[in-house]
Amino acid sequence: MSKNAKYCESCGGKNKADAKFCDDCGKPFDKPEKTTGDKPSRVSEGVGLEVVSLISSILGFTCLPGIGFIIAIITGLMSPTPKENKYAKAGITIGSLGLIIPVIIGSLVGIIFGIAETVDGTDDLIWALIVGIIFLIIAGVGLFFFIKWMRKPAA
Numbered sequence: 001m002s003k004n005a006k007y008c009e010s011c012g013g014k015n016k017a018d019a020k021f022c023d024d025c026g027k028p029f030d031k032p033e034k035t036t037g038d039k040p041s042r043v044s045e046g047v048g049l050e051v052v053s054l055i056s057s058i059l060g061f062t063c064l065p066g067i068g069f070i071i072a073i074i075t076g077l078m079s080p081t082p083k084e085n086k087y088a089k090a091g092i093t094i095g096s097l098g099l100i101i102p103v104i105i106g107s108l109v110g111i112i113f114g115i116a117e118t119v120d121g122t123d124d125l126i127w128a129l130i131v132g133i134i135f136l137i138i139a140g141v142g143l144f145f146f147i148k149w150m151r152k153p154a155a
C-alpha cells in the first residue's frame with residue numbers, strides 16, 4: 001500500500017500516488033512552482049554566456065576589433081542552447097560576419113591591387129595578390145562553417 005502513497009511536501013499528509021491535490025491541505029502535487037523553479041535557473045545559467053556573446057559581438061565594432069568577435073563566437077557556442085537563444089545566435093552571427101566580411105573585403109582589395117600592379121608590369125604588389133588569395137580562402141572556410149552551423153537544425 002505504501003508504494004501507492006506519496007506524502008505532501010507542504011503538510012506531510014499521506015495521499016494516493018495518483019492524487020493531484022493533497023487531501024489535507026489542498027496543495028497541488030503537480031506543482032507549478034517546480035517547473036517555474038527549474039526554468040529561471042536554466043535561463044539564468046545560460047543568460048550569462050549568451051549576453052556576454054552578444055555584448056562582445058557589439059564591442060567587436062568598437063574597442064575590441066577582432067577579439068570581441070572571437071569572444072562572441074566562443075561564448076555563444078559555449079552557451080547551453082546557442083541555436084534556440086536569440087542573444088547567443090545574434091552574438092555568433094555578428095561575431096562571425098564581423099570577422100569574415102572585413103577579411104573578404106581586405107582580400108579583394110589586395111587581389112585587385114595585386115592584379116592591377118601585375119598587369120602594369122610592376123610586380124611590386126604581387127605579395128598583395130598572394131596574401132589576398134590566402135585570406136580569401138580563410139574567410140571562405142569561415143563562411144562555410146558559419147552557414148553550415150546556421151543551417152544545422154536546433155538540437
Ligand SMILES: [Zn+2]
Nearest residue numbers: 008011022025
Ligand atoms: Zn498537504
